[in-house]
Amino acid sequence: MAERGRLSLKNLSVYYGKNQVLKNVNLEIPEKKITVIIGPSGCGKTTLLKCLNRLLGEYEEVRIEGQVIVDGQNIYTPEVDVTQVRKKMGLLSQKPQVLPMSIYDNVAFGPRLFGLRHQPELERLVEKYLKLAGLWDEVKDRLYEPASRLSIGQQQRLCLARGLAVEPEIILGDEPTSALDPQSSRNVELQLLRLKQDYTILLVTHILRQAKRVADYLAFLYLGELVEFGPASQVFENPKDPRTRAYITGEIS
Amino acid sequence: MKDKATGNPELNLRRRKAVESFFKVLMFVSTTAVVLSLVLILVSILWKSLPALKLSMITKTPGSGYYLGKEGGILNAIIGSLELTLGATLIALLIALPVVIYLNTYLGKHSFLAETIRFSLDVLWGIPSIVYGAFGFLLMLFFQLRASLLAGMITVALVELPILSRAMDETIQLVPTELKEATYSLGANHWQTTTRVVLRQAFPGLVTAILIAVGRGLGDAASVLFTAGYTDRITTSWLQPVATLPLAIFFQLNSPFPEVQQRAYASAAVLTWLLLLISLIIRSLSRKFSRNKIR
Numbered sequence: 001m002a003e004r005g006r007l008s009l010k011n012l013s014v015y016y017g018k019n020q021v022l023k024n025v026n027l028e029i030p031e032k033k034i035t036v037i038i039g040p041s042g043c044g045k046t047t048l049l050k051c052l053n054r055l056l057g058e059y060e061e062v063r064i065e066g067q068v069i070v071d072g073q074n075i076y077t078p079e080v081d082v083t084q085v086r087k088k089m090g091l092l093s094q095k096p097q098v099l100p101m102s103i104y105d106n107v108a109f110g111p112r113l114f115g116l117r118h119q120p121e122l123e124r125l126v127e128k129y130l131k132l133a134g135l136w137d138e139v140k141d142r143l144y145e146p147a148s149r150l151s152i153g154q155q156q157r158l159c160l161a162r163g164l165a166v167e168p169e170i171i172l173g174d175e176p177t178s179a180l181d182p183q184s185s186r187n188v189e190l191q192l193l194r195l196k197q198d199y200t201i202l203l204v205t206h207i208l209r210q211a212k213r214v215a216d217y218l219a220f221l222y223l224g225e226l227v228e229f230g231p232a233s234q235v236f237e238n239p240k241d242p243r244t245r246a247y248i249t250g251e252i253s
Numbered sequence: 254m255k256d257k258a259t260g261n262p263e264l265n266l267r268r269r270k271a272v273e274s275f276f277k278v279l280m281f282v283s284t285t286a287v288v289l290s291l292v293l294i295l296v297s298i299l300w301k302s303l304p305a306l307k308l309s310m311i312t313k314t315p316g317s318g319y320y321l322g323k324e325g326g327i328l329n330a331i332i333g334s335l336e337l338t339l340g341a342t343l344i345a346l347l348i349a350l351p352v353v354i355y356l357n358t359y360l361g362k363h364s365f366l367a368e369t370i371r372f373s374l375d376v377l378w379g380i381p382s383i384v385y386g387a388f389g390f391l392l393m394l395f396f397q398l399r400a401s402l403l404a405g406m407i408t409v410a411l412v413e414l415p416i417l418s419r420a421m422d423e424t425i426q427l428v429p430t431e432l433k434e435a436t437y438s439l440g441a442n443h444w445q446t447t448t449r450v451v452l453r454q455a456f457p458g459l460v461t462a463i464l465i466a467v468g469r470g471l472g473d474a475a476s477v478l479f480t481a482g483y484t485d486r487i488t489t490s491w492l493q494p495v496a497t498l499p500l501a502i503f504f505q506l507n508s509p510f511p512e513v514q515q516r517a518y519a520s521a522a523v524l525t526w527l528l529l530l531i532s533l534i535i536r537s538l539s540r541k542f543s544r545n546k547i548r
Binding site: 053055083084086087089090091093095097098099100101109110113114146148159162163166 | 431432434435436437438439440441442445449450453454544546547
């Protein structure tokens with residue numbers, strides 16, 4: 001259990017055709033803390049996240065160099081099974097993607113994927129993870145209704161519950177609250193703060209205030225380069241790089 | 254600030270309005286023409302078939318002398334068409350589904366193989382059914398089959414195959430990439446993503462695809478002309494010839510007796526109503542199964 005949730009990037013570069021989107025990123029993500037990646041749009045934040053669960057190669061013309069090391073193993077070697085890698089990571093997308101099934105089936109989807117069929121056990125898991133995502137009270141009476149009927153804030157929490165149900169070690173969030181209203185955003189942030197006790201969390205956001213609220217560690221990504229990384233309070237109050245300072249004070253966005 | 258290039262704004266406005274009105278009228282006329290022709294077809298068939306529309310048309314098989322004007326109905330053709338189309342659609346589905354799943358799950362969208370398969374299916378869709386009929390006839394001779402239910406099923410399956418495949422393919426392509434990505438992120442492999450999420454999301458569209466194919470198969474005459482044969486009895490075995498509604502219409506229309514010709518129109522009406530009924534049933538079933546679909 002010593003190496004659970006260990007994530008590091010070594011010399012990671014990503015090319016879309018001739019365009020280099022990530023330039024030699026070296027980053028060690030602290031365990032069981034919330035690390036937030038900030039940066040202007042187009043700087044490569046989403047690309048970086050998609051690298052981590054190997055979602056990048058699925059559809060586009062991408063070239064990836066360098067290593068992504070999860071629990072001591074580089075996930076880009078051919079022996080590694082990509083579904084096992086993805087199981088370790090829970091991804092929360094910007095726009096909540098609920099599956100076309102009931103609320104119950106959404107959360108049970110993950111466990112069922114990996115062979116769990118025992119009804120009482122599934123019910124127990126569904127309740128556990130809906131509670132963990134802070135959604136149980138709102139849906140416990142309508143578990144078998146279509147998930148598409150939930151409000152968007154509830155859908156995002158459902159996606160959180162669903163992602164947790166595969167029992168990942170690392171949670172990745174790609175601007176998970178930018179499509180939500182302030183109340184739902186706050187809700188999701190609170191859940192993440194509660195979850196960091198057990199999971200390593202990596203969040204991407206362009207909302208500086210959100211970063212201030214939740215981050216333990218801060219990384220600043222600018223035009224594909226990792227410009228600065230450190231404890232959040234330190235980076236916010238005393239940024240070392242002038243570009244970081246410019247972004248935090250709002251000169252560049 | 255009047256620019257020489259834009260000219261008189263007053264005249265400009267009137268001209269633009271005139272152009273818009275002109276096209277509005279044109280569109281209205283076209284729409285009316287379309288709806289009118291549909292109504293005309295339905296009404297004229299119904300009108301010509303009125304004398305022959307008796308319950309016995311759909312409950313009896315042709316008696317002796319039916320084609321000379323005596324007693325009977327087209328129950329043989331109704332049942333025959335249903336048997337044949339059901340079998341043909343099942344065969345087509347059995348082949349089309351794996352092809353479509355393979356196309357959308359394991360092949361890149363623009364891979365050479367994918368484009369070749371889609372192109373071939375498009376071409377096959379356009380081949381006239383008489384050509385399928387001739388090909389089916391060739392197969393029959395090769396396997397030493399006589400004109401029968403089986404031969405007819407295989408030929409109509411070939412007709413339905415490209416339609417079914419392409420229509421299902423188009424529907425599946427519409428499933429958003431983000432949904433697939435979310436499913437992959439949970440640790441699902443390609444097969445699980447396709448069967449548990451993509452097909453579920455695409456289900457109503459798949460049903461529509463089946464309806465389109467069934468519509469074509471039920472009403473097609475040229476493909477069954479040489480391959481299914483014809484009979485006045487209700488077929489119960491694969492290797493016996495089978496009656497079909499399109500051919501029933503054909504043979505009855507060919508007759509010199511006006512009473513028999515009226516029955517041809519009645520058969521056409523029956524065919525139309527049958528298609529409508531099947532569509533309604535399948536659509537209502539589909540609605541039940543797609544309450545969970547997103548958007």
